[in-house]
Amino acid sequence: xxxxxxxxxxxxxxxxxxxxxxxxxxxxxxxxxxxxxxxxxxxxxxxxxxxxxxxxxxxxxxxxxxxxxxxxxxxxxxxxxxxxxxxxxxxxxxxxxxxxxxxxxxxxxxxxxxxxxxxxxxxxxxxxxxxxxxxxxxxxxxxxxxxxxxxxxxxxxxxxxxxxxxxxxxxxxxxxxxxxxxxxxxxxxxxxxxxxxxxxxxxxxxxxxxxxxxxxxxxxxxxxxxxxxxxxxxxxxxxxxxxxxxxxxxxxxxxxxxxxxxxxxxxxxxxxxxxxxxxxxxxxxxxxxxxxxxxxxxxxxxxxxxxxxxxxxxxxxxxxxxxxxxxxxxxxxxxxxxxxxxxxxxxxxxxxxxxxxxxxxxxxxxxxxxxxxxxxxxxxxxxxxxxxxx
Amino acid sequence: xxxxxxxxxxxxxxxxxxxxxxxxxxxxxxxxxxxxxxxxxxxxxxxxxxxxxxxxxxxxxxxxxxxxxxxxxxxxxxxxxxxxxxxxxxxxxxxxxxxxxxxxxxxxxxxxxxxxxxxxxxxxxxxxxxxxxxxxxxxxxxxxxxxxxxxxxxxxxxxxxxxxxxxxxxxxxxxxxxxxxxxxxxxxxxxxxxxxxxxxxxxxxxxxxxxxxxxxxxxxxxxxxxxxxxxxxxxxxxxxxxxxxxxxxxxxxxxxxxxxxxxxxxxxxxxxxxxxxxxxxxxxxxxxxxxxxxxxxxxxxxxxxxxxxxxxxxxxxxxxxx
Numbered sequence: 001x002x003x004x005x006x007x008x009x010x011x012x013x014x015x016x017x018x019x020x021x022x023x024x025x026x027x028x029x030x031x032x033x034x035x036x037x038x039x040x041x042x043x044x045x046x047x048x049x050x051x052x053x054x055x056x057x058x059x060x061x062x063x064x065x066x067x068x069x070x071x072x073x074x075x076x077x078x079x080x081x082x083x084x085x086x087x088x089x090x091x092x093x094x095x096x097x098x099x100x101x102x103x104x105x106x107x108x109x110x111x112x113x114x115x116x117x118x119x120x121x122x123x124x125x126x127x128x129x130x131x132x133x134x135x136x137x138x139x140x141x142x143x144x145x146x147x148x149x150x151x152x153x154x155x156x157x158x159x160x161x162x163x164x165x166x167x168x169x170x171x172x173x174x175x176x177x178x179x180x181x182x183x184x185x186x187x188x189x190x191x192x193x194x195x196x197x198x199x200x201x202x203x204x205x206x207x208x209x210x211x212x213x214x215x216x217x218x219x220x221x222x223x224x225x226x227x228x229x230x231x232x233x234x235x236x237x238x239x240x241x242x243x244x245x246x247x248x249x250x251x252x253x254x255x256x257x258x259x260x261x262x263x264x265x266x267x268x269x270x271x272x273x274x275x276x277x278x279x280x281x282x283x284x285x286x287x288x289x290x291x292x293x294x295x296x297x298x299x300x301x302x303x304x305x306x307x308x309x310x311x312x313x314x315x316x317x318x319x320x321x322x323x324x325x326x327x328x329x330x331x332x333x334x335x336x337x338x339x340x341x342x343x344x345x346x347x348x349x350x351x352x353x354x355x356x357x358x359x360x361x362x363x364x365x366x367x368x369x370x371x372x373x374x375x376x377x378x379x380x381x382x383x384x385x386x387x388x389x390x
Numbered sequence: 391x392x393x394x395x396x397x398x399x400x401x402x403x404x405x406x407x408x409x410x411x412x413x414x415x416x417x418x419x420x421x422x423x424x425x426x427x428x429x430x431x432x433x434x435x436x437x438x439x440x441x442x443x444x445x446x447x448x449x450x451x452x453x454x455x456x457x458x459x460x461x462x463x464x465x466x467x468x469x470x471x472x473x474x475x476x477x478x479x480x481x482x483x484x485x486x487x488x489x490x491x492x493x494x495x496x497x498x499x500x501x502x503x504x505x506x507x508x509x510x511x512x513x514x515x516x517x518x519x520x521x522x523x524x525x526x527x528x529x530x531x532x533x534x535x536x537x538x539x540x541x542x543x544x545x546x547x548x549x550x551x552x553x554x555x556x557x558x559x560x561x562x563x564x565x566x567x568x569x570x571x572x573x574x575x576x577x578x579x580x581x582x583x584x585x586x587x588x589x590x591x592x593x594x595x596x597x598x599x600x601x602x603x604x605x606x607x608x609x610x611x612x613x614x615x616x617x618x619x620x621x622x623x624x625x626x627x628x629x630x631x632x633x634x635x636x637x638x639x640x641x642x643x644x645x646x647x648x649x650x651x652x653x654x655x656x657x658x659x660x661x662x663x664x665x666x667x668x669x670x671x672x673x674x675x676x677x678x679x680x681x682x683x684x685x686x687x688x689x690x691x692x693x694x695x696x697x698x699x700x701x702x703x704x705x706x707x708x709x710x711x712x
Contacts, residue, residue, distance in 0.1 A: 024704070
């Protein structure tokens, strides 16, 4: 729950959130989806909200896109209040969500995009021109005359991006935009986001995701969110350094007489252990030895290298291990993204999850959610995407 | 895994267009022209969605066959019960049922737009967060459905005249009254439709049947196929407060001057209160104007409140399934 809030400035912040709280009055007890969030995003930033399902990411994005009112607190987009100055905000922002099959199936891609250009107030001719430009930019030239209902999931998401860019937004809200896409389509979406952002300096992006690699790749700064609170905020490197209290190296040696214990006795060594493979088979069949080494700081490495020479070992490879955002998350929350919440968390997660993606997300119209023929596309998609990113 | 076409970072569409960029003037709207653009775009969208010309059979069944069948059922019932109905009774029933298909399309249109766009197409939230006038968009979509309903009503009337011997003389039509009551009537239908749309904004996907249920209730009290005088007095009073009652009466008066009245007559509350056999054209227009205005103001207030509540509760993008 922190952010950069400067008291005096001439240019308004792209996003200025102060004390936002959002409570859903559901039975059996109200659920706090956002619990006093403060956030400041500068114009031109690529900002990520990273958190597990039900963390409150989408609730925040819905408030910022004027789709939902906050229970308490204020939020401003380029100085405009999300509760009272919605028209101004809507002219300079746009949004795209992932994991949904949205669109008027009977219309062609071109027709649908033109309709939205009209909703954004573009003169008709400008609207057609803008649609043609964007269709080319997102790589949908061959599908312009195709009905929306016939598009693949990836093509539909490209069309959604074209819709989202129609009004040349100052700030683009992306709510899990790669959810449900296969590897290739997800990569194309990430490339598109980066290309759009790079095309004009000053464009701002707020991305929510629960894919750590995606956040790490795209974002200038990241807020890690869980249970409606911002737990940490900073650049990906800053966040990683928070959990990197020691310098961790992996050494590959030609031999190690005396085993890892010989290393533990060296000055500056916090811990030393043989890599898992070497432990399992005792290194009998291996010609090299791999050791995971934690030092008090990088400066201790010189002493270790010198001491290894004294032990008759030659270093074949040395790699410094960096913590991942997942390490940061586990450190902050005490559990990974895929781990179960505690029982007390379930209600909040369910409410946030419903708010995040709609209670029936992924369901097939006309079929019940408990119908065995209905696939939970959301879960499938998440697994595919997680695998793709890995 | 699909093969995705490459993204072109140099594509013109990714740069700012001439009218775009970081110009604070872009945060200001143009007022009425924006509202008009929202409305006309929604009408066009609605027409493409509702008049699904790619499936003419479906379109014919819903827009023509259904209202026509309803009118024929009523005429045949009337003939069987009365042992051969007089032509003026046929006119009464055919006009009423034709207009009712119009009402049904109209009052359903806006509510179904909310439900379809929110839960089926999942586009309501994207329309809502655009700078378009949401009310104008909702009305625009409803107008398209009213247009489809009007076609069904016109065909039903034409078949009534040609095949059911409904006495119809074009030279006797009171055009000023017809135009006036149709204008006010469509306004009233849209008001009721807006009210139902406001209700459906708060409810689940299954509530698509609410508009039909409401139209059915109004059918009973609006003198569509039988005069109000056959109803209990409290129900008659309810009917007299409904703009649709006066609209149907006005259309009948304009198309068939001197024909049967659904409002007045022996045993009717109207005759009891006013001492006259039936309302004249001026009274019909005035009461239609008054009740229509009340319905419109009430519907606007309820819609605004519903919009606010939906935004407060996060209902604008909910997908409740069924």
